[in-house]
Amino acid sequence: MTMPDEEPVWLDDAAGPVVRPYAVTGGRAKPANSFNVVAIVLSTRSAPPSEVGIAPEQAKIIHLCQRPLALAEVAAHLSLPLGTIRVLLDGLIAQGFVQVNEPRQAATLPDDSVFEALINGLRQL
Amino acid sequence: MDYVNSERTGQATLPTAIKILIAGGFGVGKTTLVGSVSETKPLRTEEVLSEQGVGVDDISGVEAKSTTTVAMDFGRITISEELVLYLFGTPGQDRFWFVWDELTIGALGAVVLADTRRLADCFPSVDYFERAKLPFIVAVNCFENARQYSLDEVRLALDLDPDVPVMLCDARQRQSSKEVLVALIEHVKRQGMTRRPEPVGH
Numbered sequence: 001m002t003m004p005d006e007e008p009v010w011l012d013d014a015a016g017p018v019v020r021p022y023a024v025t026g027g028r029a030k031p032a033n034s035f036n037v038v039a040i041v042l043s044t045r046s047a048p049p050s051e052v053g054i055a056p057e058q059a060k061i062i063h064l065c066q067r068p069l070a071l072a073e074v075a076a077h078l079s080l081p082l083g084t085i086r087v088l089l090d091g092l093i094a095q096g097f098v099q100v101n102e103p104r105q106a107a108t109l110p111d112d113s114v115f116e117a118l119i120n121g122l123r124q125l
Numbered sequence: 126m127d128y129v130n131s132e133r134t135g136q137a138t139l140p141t142a143i144k145i146l147i148a149g150g151f152g153v154g155k156t157t158l159v160g161s162v163s164e165t166k167p168l169r170t171e172e173v174l175s176e177q178g179v180g181v182d183d184i185s186g187v188e189a190k191s192t193t194t195v196a197m198d199f200g201r202i203t204i205s206e207e208l209v210l211y212l213f214g215t216p217g218q219d220r221f222w223f224v225w226d227e228l229t230i231g232a233l234g235a236v237v238l239a240d241t242r243r244l245a246d247c248f249p250s251v252d253y254f255e256r257a258k259l260p261f262i263v264a265v266n267c268f269e270n271a272r273q274y275s276l277d278e279v280r281l282a283l284d285l286d287p288d289v290p291v292m293l294c295d296a297r298q299r300q301s302s303k304e305v306l307v308a309l310i311e312h313v314k315r316q317g318m319t320r321r322p323e324p325v326g327h
Contacts, residue, residue, distance in 0.1 A: 036231050037170070037199075038142035038211045068139050070211055072199055076168035081194065083173050101139045103231045109317040110143070110233070114208065118143065118310050121204030122303050125162070 025055075031086030033093075033100075037072040040101045041065045041089065053095070058088050062097050071100075140209045145309065146228055148215040148254070149238030150246025154266045154296035155214040156198045158238065162302035163200025163212060171196050172224055195224050210306075215250070225253060234313040235261040236305055238296065241274045244282050251283055260316045262290040264305045288316075 043065040054062075057078060064077055075085045092098045104110065147155045160167045174193045195216045202210040213232075216224055229235075235254050239247045247263070254261040265279055274282075276291045285291065290312050295301040 036144075037197075037213065037228065038144045038231065040139045040142055042139055070142055070201075070209070072170045072197070072211070072213075073168065073201065075170040076199075081171045081173040099139075103142045103144065109313075110141075112314070114141070114143075115310060115314045117204055117208055118210065119307050121208065122202070122210075122307050122310075125202070125299070125303055 025084055025087040029087075031083060032090050033086055035071050035086055035089065035100055036103050037082060038070045038103050040068045040070060040103075041074055041098055042068045042101075043098050045097055053091075054097075055088065055091075058092055058097075061085070061088060061092060065098055138207065140207050143208065143210045144213060144228075144232045145210065145306065146213050146215055146232050146235040146259075147238065148235055148247070148250035148261075149266075150240065150243055150250075151217045153238045153240045153243075153246065155238055158236070158264075158266075158294075158296035158302045158305070159198055159200040159212045159214055161297055161299045162202065162306065164202055165200065167198040167200050167214075169196055169198050172227070174221075174223060195221050197224070197228070212306075222253070229257050229259055232259060234309050235259055236309055237261055237263045238294075239263055239265045239279065239283070240268060240271065241265060241279065242268065242271050244279070247283070251285070255286075260309075260313045262292065262305070262309045262312050264292055264294040264296075264308075266296045267293055 041061070043062045045062065046066070057080065060078055061074055064074060069077075071082065071085060071089075075082045078085065080088075089098065089100060093100065147158055149155055156167050172195045174195060197216055198214040200212045202212070204210055213228055215228060215235075235250075237247050237250045237254065251261070251263070263279065263283060263285065265274075265276070267273075276293070280289075280291050283291075290308055292305065292308055294305045
């Protein structure tokens with residue numbers, strides 16, 4: 001509001017590097033989904049396929065998610081931004097290679113058994 | 126191109142993911158806490174925002190938007206095959222509220238880490254979670270050369286609701302970090318009984 005028109009706001013170094021994350025998504029910039037960072041990704045096929053239309057990064061996701069992993073873990077293991085993983089998942093879901101389960105929403109609290117399991121589990125760590 | 130569920134391996138029950146946010150000012154020990162209690166060292170993930178996402182003036186008509194990367198550290202605690210707890214450190218800069226909004230969706234609750242030498246640094250976190258109506262507790266991370274304040278003094282300084290727990294912790298210590306998480310979960314459970322008396326029945 002107090003900023004004069006001729007003074008655009010630039011982001012500083014702390015904002016992080018300028019990156020081009022969509023180089024691996026075939027130019028698609030916007031995912032069709034908005035999966036939660038803890039949405040659980042699980043491959044529904046056992047072997048990494050060699051089908052046409054699967055990017056190397058998508059094959060990596062299939063391989064990685066033979067056991068259930070959260071979206072953020074997939075992103076961290078592949079060193080790709082969350083948004084890029086969401087775009088890659090769109091293609092994998094459309095072709096039936098993975099299933100993704102969203103976490104429960106905040107409005108529906110877990111039942112008491114979940115609370116107890118969490119508390120007991122933490123105490124036993 | 127028909128891959129219709131040909132190899133779907135039964136209906137494997139996927140684990141339930143529970144997400145807890147670890148917030149607080151820069152350098153207060155968020156990643157330290159995540160690391161001390163997680164089963165692996167903290168992982169890092171990034172969200173890329175266009176300028177529109179970070180509150181910069183409208184630049185409609187400009188085709189080449191620059192992007193900003195926001196890094197988040199997180200950890201995992203496997204409670205059981207059915208239950209996995211994820212701890213997410215929130216990015217510190219105020220201009221990344223967009224990412225906070227995204228992280229808050231589906232979160233069980235939050236821990237606001239405080240440093241009594243720079244108590245004001247956690248005001249934005251407290252304010253944010255109050256407005257978001259996300260249950261939170263305040264954990265005062267005890268730095269060695271910091272003057273000790275009573276928990277009541279901290280509560281007063283932060284203008285907390287009386288039912289918000291305030292506790293001391295040492296984010297470097299696994300046991301202490303566990304106690305913080307347990308305190309938060311017990312708080313969320315209590316909140317659920319008092320404020321949300323009508324859970325979904327199925």
